[in-house]
Amino acid sequence: MLSRQAIVDQLTHLVGKDRVITDEPVLRENSVDRYRKVQAVFGIYELPLPAAVVKPADAAQVSAILKFADRHGINCVPKTGGSATEGGLETIVKNSIVLDGSDMNRIIEINPTAMLVTAQCGVNLEVLENQVRRHGLTIGHSPQSKPLAMMGGLVATRSIGQFSTLYGGIEDMVVGLEAVFPDGEITRIKNVPRRACGPDIRHVIIGNEGALCFITEITLKLYRYYPENNSFQAYAMPNMSSGFDLLREVITAGYRPSMARLYDAQDGAQHGFDQFAPDRCVLMFMGEGPAPIVRATADGIEEIAARYPDQDPIDGRIIENWFNHLNWGPEKVMEERELIRKTLNTGFTTEVSGNWDCIYPIYRNVLDRIQRDFPHGEDLTLLGGHSSHSYQTGTNLYFVYDYNIKKCPPEQELATYHIPLNAMIVEETLKAGGSMVHHHGIGKYRTPWTRQEHGSAYYILDRLKQVFDPNGIMNKGTIFPVDK
Ligand SMILES: Cc1cc2nc3c(=O)[nH]c(=O)nc-3n(C[C@H](O)[C@H](O)[C@H](O)COP(=O)(O)OP(=O)(O)OC[C@H]3O[C@@H](n4cnc5c(N)ncnc54)[C@H](O)[C@@H]3O)c2cc1C
Structure with a gap:
């Protein structure tokens, strides 16, 4: 060494x-x-x-x-x-x-004919989106961390944005990309709309979390931007079970709102939803795109919602206003630091996914398990969740948990609270047949379950590591468990 x-x-x-x-x-x-x-x-x-x-x-x-x-x-x-x-x-x-x-922060090309934008890995997403909007276009990617995150990390984590129900996750947006492997090989996957030339090798790179290669350049799809047509609809629902039912009906009927989110009462209250929907769950949709499509989507959602006698409509403008202030820039990070210091209260999330037939059991089992088994329940100041990314076959769940750390020194916060809470969520999700990570990546704290997540397919993942990073120099402990 x-x-x-x-x-x-x-x-x-x-x-x-x-x-x-x-x-x-x-x-x-x-x-x-x-x-x-x-x-x-x-x-x-x-x-x-x-x-x-x-x-x-x-x-x-x-x-x-x-x-x-x-x-x-x-x-x-x-x-x-x-x-x-x-x-x-x-x-x-x-x-x-x-x-x-x-420092690799150059926007290489915006091509409105091919509907492609190419940028280096260090280009900030908000900067890139603002540039393409000058051409009347959008990337359609809007994670809450848009002001902070850059293209390399967004691709490396398989990130997803708030408009995913229409545009998909980053994996649906990447057309081609360049990456460098540990032996120094620089590889470029070219930009074509589709091909059938063997397996889709983009997916070796997308989501590798820096554990296989370094992403240097990315080409994404572009879409026309029609903000003037946006529509917002929301409903107060009696419980999460009926919220999931309505959400599922909308999605599986074939409607594609750009945003579809379902909050339980606890999570909703931290966003102020208890002001207009006390003790209720809140289901919300945003429509986006050409005007006739937005109108048809809104009408379709309205028609399906009308079949649910227990829902109460909420003024879409309230939701629009809330939604427009959801993103996190550096100033919110600083505010949060101050708040932790002052209040000794902090919060984290663990995001998972499941098919429509197991998502409610995952929600219920996780909350029941934490309420039953977590030994410091009295320190929890928030325990709830929401769904924010839906698909034809299922949806995701963001579990949200806040706690006071007044009783232990900050060094012990991880072992006392975060790690056990995260573990209970992962274990219950895997038990019910879901995926333990929806979009933040495995990082270093869900690696104990990587093998269980993939089952017999872990063979494929493990071989990728052996082939591309035989000396194990790429981000040790991420995705792949380190044997003690
Ligand atoms: C307030 C907040 C809100 C968030 N909201 C969302 C959300 O809505 N949706 C979402 O998906 N995520 C969200 N995240 C998580 C995070 O923003 C995403 O994971 C994002 O994709 C990370 O991008 P980054 O550029 O900051 O990457 P980094 O933090 O720099 O890195 C993330 C991971 O990618 C690897 N990596 C970084 N760059 C490269 C590269 N060039 N080549 C190979 N590997 C690389 C790193 O090793 C690391 O494992 C949120 C985070 C915060 C703090």
């Missing part, structure tokens, strides 16, 4: 001094992500600090860095926007390199 100083010297030789950062506060921040946001607020950093954060200028530099790391067995943690929530950015190995693509 090379010494820390030798790693820094070699990196400086490869990319120049300005691109290699070794300041201790930067290294500390780059040893964690938002899974350890509580500890970060109190300045507690317990993981090994990386040897350096390196900011390559282009794919050739990424290739040189990876080749060097591969030759010497140095762990590399890819990064772009830094909004990861599942430990994917944690440097669990001594003297890791954080490979930060945020």
Whole structure:
């Protein structure tokens, strides 16, 4: 193994001094992500600090860095926007390199004829979306972290946005992309609307969470942007079971609202829904696209909702106003830090998915399990959930849990609260036949269940790791469990 100083010297030789950062506060921040946001607020950093954060200028530099790391067995943690929530950015190995693509931030081409946009991995999604909107176009990708996240991370995590019911997740948007593998190979999958030339190799790269390769460039589809036609509808529902039924009927009937969300009363209350729907669940839809399609979608939803005698319509303008302020930029991150410091209260989410026939059992079983088995239930200040991404065959569930950490030092927050709550959600979901991760990625905290999630298909995933990263230098502990 090379010494820390030798790693820094070699990196400086490869990319120049300005691109290699070794300041201790930067290294500390780059040893964690938002899974350890509580500890970060109190300045507690317990993981090994990386040897350096390196900011390559282009794919050739990424290739040189990876080749060097591969030759010497140095762990590399890819990064772009830094909004990861599942430990994917944690440097669990001594003297890791954080490979930060945020300087690769060029929009390469907006092509309104081919309806394609190509950008480097470090382009911020909000910046990119604002640029394509100047052409009357949209990418259709709008995760809540749009002001923070960048293209590389968005593709690497299989992210999804609030308009997914119409546009799909990032996997439905990526047309082609460029990535660099640990042996230094730079690969480009070309942009074509479809092909039948063997398996779809885009999917080796999309969702790899930096555990197989580094994504340098992405080409996405574009759509026409019609914000003037947007419609909002919402209904107060008596319970989650009937909410899932109505949601399922709308989706399986063939309607494609861009946004479809169902909140339980507890989760809804933290958004102020108890003001207009106290103790009720709230189901909401947004229609988007050409005017006749939006009208037909709204009419169809109205017709289906009318068959549910227990629902009460809610003024769509309230929902529109709330929805327009949902995204998180850097200022909200700072506000949250202050709030944690002041109140010693924090909150996390765990997102899963299931087919229509098991989604309600997952919802019920998780809440029952936590209420029954979680030993610090008195510290929970919120336990609820919502569905925000629906498909022909099922939907997702975001479990939301807040808790007071007044009784334990911040170092013990993970072991006392977050890890056991996350585990109960994952276990109950897998037991009922769902998937343990819907869109945040496995990171480092759901790896104990990667094998169980994939069953006999884990063979395929495991072989990909062996073939593309035989020396195990890519983001150790992410997706693939590290054998102790
Ligand atoms: C407030 C908030 C709201 C969020 N809302 C959503 C949401 O609505 N939908 C959603 O899907 N997610 C959401 N997330 C999670 C997060 O924003 C997404 O996972 C996002 O895709 C991460 O992008 P990033 O650029 O910040 O990636 P990073 O945080 O930098 O990295 C994320 C993961 O991808 C890997 N990675 C990063 N760049 C590369 C690269 N170039 N090549 C290979 N691997 C790479 C990293 O190693 C890490 O494992 C939210 C997060 C926050 C904090």
